[in-house]
Amino acid sequence: MIDPVTTEIIRCALLQAAEDMNTTLIRSSYTPVIYEAKDCAVALLDRDHHVLGQSSGLPIFLGNLEVCTRETERLHGAGVWRDGDVWVLNDSYIGGTHLNDVTVYAPIFVAGELAGFAASRAHWLDVGSKDPGGSMDSTSIFQEGLRLGPVKIYDAGEPCRDPHEIIARNVRFPHATLGDLRAQISCALTGRRRLEEIITRWGRDTVTAARDQIFTQTERLEREAIAAIPDGVYRATGHLDNDGIDLGTPLPVTVAVTVSGDTMHVDLTDCADQATGPVNCGAAQAVAAVRVGYKLLVSADVPLNGGSFRPLTVETRPGSMLAAESPAACQYYYSHLGLLIDLVVKALAPVLPDKAAAASYGDSMIVQFTGTDPRTGRLYVCQEATVGGWGAWDGGDGESALINNVNGDLRDMPIEVLETLFPVRVTRYGILPGTGGAGQWRGGDGAVREYEFAADTSLSLWFERSVTPAWGLAGGEAGAPPRVTLNPGRPDRREMLKVNALPVKAGDVLRCESGGGGGYGSADRRSPEALDGDPPVGPPGSFTM
Structure with a gap:
């Protein structure tokens, strides 16, 4: 005792x-x-x-x-x-x-x-x-x-x-x-x-x-929380844009959550087979993503320890995108994990409406550039994640310009550090108004970050969630998808979401626009006071300034 x-x-x-x-x-x-x-x-x-x-x-x-x-x-x-x-x-x-x-x-x-x-x-x-x-x-x-x-x-x-x-x-x-x-x-x-x-x-x-x-x-607190959820099977499906190789083929991810008494089982077997491109992960990370979604809804206030997740089981399918086997490429393992977290929440939203939030912009949205720094003559690699809009919930608007829920404590790189360490200048960084989904409660807005390269460099990008942008809940609308433009406003302008080792020249400009979060509730129920402070809303892509 x-x-x-x-x-x-x-x-x-x-x-x-x-x-x-x-x-x-x-x-x-x-x-x-x-x-x-x-x-x-x-x-x-x-x-x-x-x-x-x-x-x-x-x-x-x-x-x-x-x-x-x-x-x-x-x-x-x-x-x-x-x-x-x-x-x-x-x-x-x-x-x-x-x-x-x-x-x-x-x-x-x-x-x-x-x-x-x-x-x-x-x-x-x-x-x-x-x-x-x-x-x-x-x-x-x-x-x-x-x-x-x-x-x-x-x-x-x-x-x-x-x-x-x-x-x-x-x-x-x-x-x-x-x-x-x-x-x-x-x-x-x-x-x-x-x-x-x-x-x-x-x-x-x-x-x-x-x-x-x-x-x-x-364990007792988690079982009590699960027992309060009505028994049943709850499903949600979303799609990754592609695997980075076959850019025209979306990849499905389906979550089936079974609640029975004080236990919960999550079935991930109905998803794409392991892909040619680097969007695969080992089963341990699929389990971890489910745990994040579970934690958001079931035991958000209880610190993690060895008693956590005892009422939760997760089933994966070997050889699938969520339980990859050698020699599957795994470099961007987290794209479908962010989607998976949102899908767990979406599946349970009908029975946990007071805890569920609409989808977030969802992915790390990686910007990477590498080359030889003319100031030092040395090789450098700069890689950073991008912030975006989170989903609204029953009682509040989504937060704007936050890191995605896969990454939690991760930070995007401070401009001062970026410009000191690498041959690049950040010419613009701010929130993109109107990118969050409309609703009684609006989704959070995405962000824009613009880089001007001071030296020739090799650019790689991994932006996601244009096929399944941040959806709304309870009648809320989806947030705007991401967009990336090289040299906006110039004759050599180019739009892309994924690219590997693209040569860019000194003076080229890269504009990265992250997506917004989904809205919650019907937009016609938004209060007049809230509407007065809202930014104008246009069709996807109209928010570029």
Whole structure:
């Protein structure tokens, strides 16, 4: 037995330990994709691979980092863990993500006994793909860079020279890459230190009792929330624009949610087969996306831990886009995951109208350019996500110019940082009024970001959700789709949403317009006061200024 006060103190200590790990990683990293954009997440796990605490970070890694420690133990046996060891893994079919997302994890021993694990996942700027930073037109995992299964990078506290050497020789930025690796190792060491302190202060038995109580409380709250939903099967379908290779073929994603008593089952088997282009993911990431949608509706106020998701099961189909197998390309694994999150919400909206929101703009909308910086003579890669409009809900308009719900804590690059590090000038950045869907409650507006290149560069783009733009709910209208224009207003003007390694010249201008969120409720029910402050609404594409 343990008293509730001690349980709550230990709960907060575990959560704070994860936040300390995240701070260590961000402040120690070498590349702006981590220290500015915060493309990372961390977790503290118990010895059974259950989450003790997970920091703020990318929601798409929700309850996902433990997959790596579990798979390592499955492959090598429970006796593989040794004090002072650190492991690294980025295999897309294990962790579920693209190869740039690298997971670093370490066992934690207290008084000679395994107590848990510290893990982090962070985006490495380059992992040796056929194009610097990553390819928008890859058709095989073998074009996407160095692929590592569970590999020991530190052995009993000492660095393993061979894997360090392999990594350094297979990436374009070895100094920065090994710096980010060391930042993740420091993150793991911080987690080890914090868990040691917690166990030393309260004792192993007390911490274990608190953990069990926390897990039980969380499971009970989630089951109660599910039990309040009417039993039934709820479905929703959407489409990705294409796979980046066959630009004329949309790819379907269908969600079937079965609620039975205090349990929920999500069936993802009715989706496209794994695609030729890089829109596939390992099953672990499809599960994580469902968990995000579930968390939004069922237990948004309950911190993530090992008791989360016990009432939830997710079924995938091997060989499908959501459970890809080798050699499927996985570079843009997250496009259908953002769609999947919105579809979970849409499926349950009829029975959870007070919690469901209309769809968001939905995708990371990646802008990447790479080349040789004339100021330094060195290769550079700039990659950033784009903000857009979120969906409205019953009681409020959607937020404008936010990062999509896949990425959570991720930031777009500050203009000052962008212009300092790369040969580019941001000539315009702001909200695009009127791009959110009309409704009693309007969808949030998208954003425009305009780049003027100061040197010849190679441009890659991945913009999504034009076939299935952000839909409305309860009679609300859809938001505007995205649009990207190279050299607007000039004779060589060109519109595109996806392109890989397109040569552009110094002086060329790129205008990126993200989509708006869906509206909620019929527009004729919008209050006169709200209408007075609304921007004018036109047909899709009419919002360009």
